[in-house]
Amino acid sequence: MPAPKISREEVLDRITEIFRQYGYEGASLSLISKATGLGRASLYHHFPGGKEEMGHEVFRRIGEHLDRNVLSPLRAKGSPKKCLKNWTQGLNLFYGGGSKNCLLGTMILSGGSDRFSKEITSTFRTLIDLLSSVLEEAKIPHNLARRRAARAIGEIQGALLVSRGLEDEGYFQQILEDLPGELLSVK
Amino acid sequence: MPAPKISREEVLDRITEIFRQYGYEGASLSLISKATGLGRASLYHHFPGGKEEMGHEVFRRIGEHLDRNVLSPLRAKGSPKKCLKNWTQGLNLFYGGGSKNCLLGTMILSGGSDRFSKEITSTFRTLIDLLSSVLEEAKIPHNLARRRAARAIGEIQGALLVSRGLEDEGYFQQILEDLPGELLSVK
DNA sequence: TCATTATTACCGAACGGTCGGTACAATGTC
């Protein structure tokens, strides 16, 4: 076989970036072709299922990235406070300090909601489960932990959206800074 | 002149619904034509500027709705607590209990961000200004009031998005219920 | 009062262009 110009994972990363920026409907094959350097035919060779298959693969890939860069701190041993600090740091990097959209949000509001509802809900659930388990480790009662975790996930999504709406990335950073303290507050 | 089949404001309301559901790019003229009962060509009679003019008009119209149904409680005389309660009630109605997208969020993440950035930022700013002024009336220091108000707007957006992601409208309701208390807490 | 004229509302058909997707021959590597 001829040496691929570019690895499959690298292809997926670039497609991810297009989906993230333009949403599912806005991510045209022309854009994807340009971003990957692959012609239409090549794209269909790698993803016979077309755009929809690309979408599913992108979710798989983003799951890996999320796991490695964002979720891993939540699984690490160490004080909950430290865990959460590392988590928000990971989030900040993952979202480019507030400059990058979240693929989940973009997909939900740009026509991918029906196609990828399974991936979307399960990703949100994983996030909430993991976060709330850290809170429980900090002696926060189960129900409260779950409520706070769910709320925090919403806050992050909202912060990404509003910081874009206000054209002020500082907004995202602010929310992120305050999160660990509020999640662990005894109130 | 022949009697219009449908009033301009009614037309705008239906177009708004399409934009809200499908986003700017996803809202095709065919969809809009179907929703309004007007042929594609007729739409250009009412909106010579085409889809983009429709977008701007939709923002004007949604501004009116927002003002009447959501913002007015914040301007009313009365205890801040009462104001906020009425506000969240208005929000709940406005967003169909969490079942309807927010036009702002949808536009931001579906290709309308550049075209309508002026409308989007100014709407967010108005919301934050008004909300924070209510908090200041409740003796909350200026800076804290502004931070809490901004955070609340983000939470609402996040709640709408995540409730869709989790396919659980209860999530939105929950956030909404807790908001007034947290905005006014002395902590 | 009644025909005439403007004005307005609307639509069918078509424009050039892009969409996601496919058929197939050519290429390069083993």
Add this chain to the structure above:
DNA sequence: GACATTGTACCGACCGTTCGGTAATAATGA
């Protein structure tokens, strides 16, 4: 030669938009 990979050329469907034309009402003048 076998086979994975790719470029080219193409498809029908739909995109936002425009044009030519029709029909209904309002305003006009005799």
